[in-house]
Amino acid sequence: MSTRRHALKSVAAATGLxxxxxxxxxxxxxxxxxxxxxxxxxxxFAFAGVGLNLGLNDYCxxxxxxxxxxxxxxxxxxxxDSAYKMDQAMSVFKKLMAAHRPPVFYGDSTAWAKAAAVxxxxxxxxxxxxxxxxxxxxxxxxxxxxxxxxPTYASMCYILLEYINGQxxxxxxxxxxxxxxxxxxxxxxxEAAKGxxxxxxxxxxxxxxxxxxxxDVSAEVARLRRARPDFVIFHGYVLAPIPEFIRQMREAGMxxxxxMGTIWSMDxxxxxxxxxxxxxxxxxxxxxxxHDVKDAPAVVTMNQFxxxxxxxxxxxxxxxxxGWLVGSIFAExxxxxxxxxRPLTGPNMKAALESMTDWDSGGISGLPVNLRGHQIAxxxxxxxxxxxxxxxxxxxxxxxx
Amino acid sequence: MRIGDFRASYAHDEALLATPVxxxxxxxxxxxxxxFPWIGGSYLTYLACLTGIHLIAAMGLNIVTxxxxxxxxxxxxxxxxxxxxxxxxxxxxIPFYLxxxxxxxxxxxxxxxVGIPSLRIKGLYxxxxxxAAQFILIFVFREWDSVTGGVRGVNVPPAQLxxxxxxxxxxxxxxxxxxxxxxxxxxxxxxRTYIGRSFIAIRDKDISAEVLGIDLFRGKLxxxxxxxxxxxxxxxxxxYFYRAxxxxxxxxxxxxxxxxxxxxxxxxxxxxxILGAAFMVLVPEALRGVVSLVTVWxxxxxxxxxxxREMVFGALIIGFLIFEPxxxxxxxxRVRRFFHLWPFKT
Numbered sequence: 001m002s003t004r005r006h007a008l009k010s011v012a013a014a015t016g017l018x019x020x021x022x023x024x025x026x027x028x029x030x031x032x033x034x035x036x037x038x039x040x041x042x043x044x045f046a047f048a049g050v051g052l053n054l055g056l057n058d059y060c061x062x063x064x065x066x067x068x069x070x071x072x073x074x075x076x077x078x079x080x081d082s083a084y085k086m087d088q089a090m091s092v093f094k095k096l097m098a099a100h101r102p103p104v105f106y107g108d109s110t111a112w113a114k115a116a117a118v119x120x121x122x123x124x125x126x127x128x129x130x131x132x133x134x135x136x137x138x139x140x141x142x143x144x145x146x147x148x149x150x151p152t153y154a155s156m157c158y159i160l161l162e163y164i165n166g167q168x169x170x171x172x173x174x175x176x177x178x179x180x181x182x183x184x185x186x187x188x189x190x191e192a193a194k195g196x197x198x199x200x201x202x203x204x205x206x207x208x209x210x211x212x213x214x215x216d217v218s219a220e221v222a223r224l225r226r227a228r229p230d231f232v233i234f235h236g237y238v239l240a241p242i243p244e245f246i247r248q249m250r251e252a253g254m255x256x257x258x259x260m261g262t263i264w265s266m267d268x269x270x271x272x273x274x275x276x277x278x279x280x281x282x283x284x285x286x287x288x289x290x291h292d293v294k295d296a297p298a299v300v301t302m303n304q305f306x307x308x309x310x311x312x313x314x315x316x317x318x319x320x321x322x323g324w325l326v327g328s329i330f331a332e333x334x335x336x337x338x339x340x341x342r343p344l345t346g347p348n349m350k351a352a353l354e355s356m357t358d359w360d361s362g363g364i365s366g367l368p369v370n371l372r373g374h375q376i377a378x379x380x381x382x383x384x385x386x387x388x389x390x391x392x393x394x395x396x397x398x399x400x401x
Numbered sequence: 402m403r404i405g406d407f408r409a410s411y412a413h414d415e416a417l418l419a420t421p422v423x424x425x426x427x428x429x430x431x432x433x434x435x436x437f438p439w440i441g442g443s444y445l446t447y448l449a450c451l452t453g454i455h456l457i458a459a460m461g462l463n464i465v466t467x468x469x470x471x472x473x474x475x476x477x478x479x480x481x482x483x484x485x486x487x488x489x490x491x492x493x494x495i496p497f498y499l500x501x502x503x504x505x506x507x508x509x510x511x512x513x514x515v516g517i518p519s520l521r522i523k524g525l526y527x528x529x530x531x532x533a534a535q536f537i538l539i540f541v542f543r544e545w546d547s548v549t550g551g552v553r554g555v556n557v558p559p560a561q562l563x564x565x566x567x568x569x570x571x572x573x574x575x576x577x578x579x580x581x582x583x584x585x586x587x588x589x590x591x592x593r594t595y596i597g598r599s600f601i602a603i604r605d606k607d608i609s610a611e612v613l614g615i616d617l618f619r620g621k622l623x624x625x626x627x628x629x630x631x632x633x634x635x636x637x638x639x640x641y642f643y644r645a646x647x648x649x650x651x652x653x654x655x656x657x658x659x660x661x662x663x664x665x666x667x668x669x670x671x672x673x674x675i676l677g678a679a680f681m682v683l684v685p686e687a688l689r690g691v692v693s694l695v696t697v698w699x700x701x702x703x704x705x706x707x708x709x710r711e712m713v714f715g716a717l718i719i720g721f722l723i724f725e726p727x728x729x730x731x732x733x734x735r736v737r738r739f740f741h742l743w744p745f746k747t
Contacts, residue, residue: 041707050704080693081707098443114645136553184552184647
């Protein structure tokens with residue numbers, strides 16, 4: 001009798017436990033793998049957000065078509081517009097997390113990444129990324145479940161400075177001016193950039209802070225004319241006031257000065273929008289441009305899929321490329337975890353991410369990708385050719401620390 | 402039709418909830434609020450928290466602008482003062498039930514300073530003065546690195562009561578709702594006192610109010626202090642809620658958001674602040690829900706419909722201003738009147 005009761009109790013306990021574990025198992029193990037996102041399709045970051053969204057969406061579709069998803073499980077892309085507002089991005093995050101408990105989530109900004117990091121660390125089920133390259137969130141200790149598909153803004157400045165350092169003639173180092181917007185985005189890399197410039201022996205001859213999108217920059221241009229830098233690095237802008245700076249400085253006869261930018265001011269559409277000021281515009285880009293297909297099978301695949309899926313797109317933007325690359329990193333992380341027959345938990349995905357030390361991105365990045373530090377600290381200097389309206393390489397690929 | 406509502410004593414006449422029906426509704430509402438995190442799930446609880454924070458801040462602005470008639474475009478900055486104060490106190494392990502009122506008080510002090518120009522100017526001129534305060538305070542948030550963390554912001558430790566740490570939205574929800582309840586009750590009672598009525602008198606005609614013996618200096622500054630106190634508490638709650646704060650949370654856009662909330666909800670009413678905050682938080686969410694429903698059938702429609710959603714939201718606000726300038730609260734009153742008088746002429 002007691003044996004039968006014991007057996008019944010065991011069966012009941014096992015049934016109860018399996019019933020309890022079922023929803024969790026369903027969320028994280030079985031069926032489709034949900035790739036959730038809150039991209040900024042409207043708002044001030046929409047110029048990039050639309051492309052980011054399409055790139056991530058298309059990577060998931062391509063992966064399902066070409067490779068049957070990840071380990072036989074299809075990728076299901078779900079996104080809602082964040083409007084580049086932190087509270088809306090958080091609300092999309094909460095909504096999609098509650099409804100789908102996705103193993104990976106793509107947000108919209110630094111503010112989102114910081115706010116979500118607390119919760120993501122607590123629940124430990126989700127790996128996240130976003131278009132933010134803020135230096136303080138590429139931190140495997142403090143923000144363990146976040147990575148960025150590119151270098152931090154500080155690393156971008158390091159790459160620019162490495163290039164500038166290589167332009168020394170006769171032992172004389174070029175001089176640099178830093179122009180940045182008075183925003184978190186703009187200020188992010190400045191102290192680090194000044195520190196690296198000092199290490200390299202490059203003299204930062206002027207530092208100018210402006211409002212983002214300033215119109216009248218004549219006073220700032222006068223300061224630059226007095227400083228006569230060989231290179232001016234702009235950061236924290238998308239477009240304005242960069243063209244106005246360049247126009248006024250060229251009119252003042254400073255034709256030898258090179259103007260450089262970082263990722264968000266380096267898309268083809270941005271350089272074209274600069275008009276005549278765009279001629280010779282340079283900067284750091286962590287990805288190959290979509291016309292640069294030599295030794296880049298992933299870029300060819302991406303272009304072909306974009307052409308098939310979205311024939312209205314004439315040129316695949318760097319924003320689309322970014323979304324595509326984020327999708328491929330998400331898929332690689334999940335594949336490594338599932339291949340090891342482990343559950344898709346935060347710690348397992350973090351370990352998988354950090355094991356990607358020599359990953360082949362198919363040429364999207366020109367060097368083997370190392371994500372141990374939760375960033376891809378590589379990039380290349382490109383220069384805009386107003387004749388072909390394309391960015392052409394001005395340097396080899398540069399890896400920084 | 403409302404019947405049996407006889408008021409036989411002054412106490413009964415002064416009661417906030419005078420009828421059994423009102424008391425029943427309130428009990429039902431309070432019970433719903435108490436169990437909401439269990440039945441609403443994570444997402445709806447998040448929205449409820451957000452609404453709670455915004456309605457406290459909107460109530461603060463309603464005190465300054467709706468009741469006392471003093472335009473303020475610096476409300477978001479007052480929230481920032483409260484938020485950074487609470488963040489600093491929380492890092493010193495001061496419990497939240499002390500940090501929040503202190504955050505409110507510091508914000509109130511700043512509000513008094515900002516309100517000083519209201520003694521000499523009003524209308525658009527005062528709006529510009531408070532706008533200047535908004536920019537000055539944002540500048541302070543950006544530059545005072547040691548306290549505010551500069552442009553990178555600060556992390557706020559979670560609120561804690563003994564060993565209970567309010568980590569999730571389901572937990573901080575109760576702190577937010579408790580604060581909202583206390584502050585709204587305070588506001589409701591304020592306007593049954595001499596102080597609250599003096600605000601209304603100042604708003605309606607300040608010279609007449611002074612002739613009646615109301616101290617304009619005291620009244621206007623008190624309105625700014627109280628409004629800023631509410632904003633400071635709301636800011637502190639925002640800090641505990643998001644746990645990571647940067648100056649970009651407290652922009653002019655947020656000040657305009659609150660102004661829109663109290664105008665849409667109804668100026669000079671407690672219920673107006675509640676309805677306005679709920680409208681401004683929930684309608685964009687509902688519209689986004691509609692867009693995501695459409696994208697189930699048309700996956701590529703999101704890029705097209707997302708900007709339309711913003712336009713619809715803007716059009717809804719304009720529509721309210723045209724067709725119901727007294728705000729949502731007036732619509733609510735009409736609905737109530739209908740049921741009070743039904744089946745007779747409504």
